[in-house]
Amino acid sequence: MKKRSLFVFILIVLLLTGCRPSAFGGQIVIDWVDFIHFDGKEYNGIHSGVLADKSFIGDKIGTVKFKVADNVKNPSYKIRDGDAAFHEKGTEIFQIKDHPHLIAVKDTHSVNGYSVYFSRDDSDYQWHFKDMLIEKVKTIEIYQTDPTTNNKLISKLTKSVKINSFLQLLVNSEENPNFQPNRGSGDPIFYEMIFYTDEPIAYKYYLQFDGETYYWSPWDTSIVSDEIQMFIERN
Numbered sequence: 001m002k003k004r005s006l007f008v009f010i011l012i013v014l015l016l017t018g019c020r021p022s023a024f025g026g027q028i029v030i031d032w033v034d035f036i037h038f039d040g041k042e043y044n045g046i047h048s049g050v051l052a053d054k055s056f057i058g059d060k061i062g063t064v065k066f067k068v069a070d071n072v073k074n075p076s077y078k079i080r081d082g083d084a085a086f087h088e089k090g091t092e093i094f095q096i097k098d099h100p101h102l103i104a105v106k107d108t109h110s111v112n113g114y115s116v117y118f119s120r121d122d123s124d125y126q127w128h129f130k131d132m133l134i135e136k137v138k139t140i141e142i143y144q145t146d147p148t149t150n151n152k153l154i155s156k157l158t159k160s161v162k163i164n165s166f167l168q169l170l171v172n173s174e175e176n177p178n179f180q181p182n183r184g185s186g187d188p189i190f191y192e193m194i195f196y197t198d199e200p201i202a203y204k205y206y207l208q209f210d211g212e213t214y215y216w217s218p219w220d221t222s223i224v225s226d227e228i229q230m231f232i233e234r235n
Contacts, residue, residue, distance in 0.1 A: 007142035043117035129218035173222035181210035
């Protein structure tokens with residue numbers, strides 16, 4: 001009975017802290033959310049958005065003081081001002097002009113050179129596909145992703161006819177949460193689709209191709225018509 005009680009206690013601790021034991025030695029590994037804690041607020045990474053243009057970057061407002069990932073092993077650690085999940089000490093933090101609930105840090109791996117964050121104390125997450133006003137999309141960029149190099153721009157749509165046609169293919173995609181990609185020829189090809197409106201944060205979603213099928217995940221996995229192939233090239 002004592003052994004069972006101890007097991008239940010450990011399980012509860014792991015669930016509450018978001019930690020997991022490593023495969024070797026039982027050391028606890030913490031799965032950090034991408035965050036920056038600054039000026040008394042927690043800013044979370046906008047995983048489905050990128051900075052629309054560097055002209056939106058405002059003044060430098062501070063720097064990261066401590067990177068918690070790889071340095072913190074205690075699940076009871078209290079987050080402090082200046083802490084960031086994945087950014088190194090000294091990383092500069094910038095305002096986004098006229099949007100006090102948004103900040104940015106330089107990121108060479110991100111389209112347009114910055115990672116963007118929103119204050120969870122001041123706003124809800126608003127960069128899901130359902131949140132995007134498609135009638136306001138004025139430019140679409142499509143990048144082929146490569147983990148070993150920077151993303152490569154392969155298509156840019158600026159004409160309203162092509163933009164609307166591309167968006168309609170996504171809107172008409174068929175939800176199929178049980179879809180399993182064909183990995184017989186290796187991993188699927190990844191594309192980043194960037195949708196620019198008049199906002200400082202452009203929307204970002206991933207399109208994948210397994211050699212047979214195009215699919216993406218606006219929420220659940222959805223299958224896209226093969227007609228999208230005509231846009232996966234320079235226009």
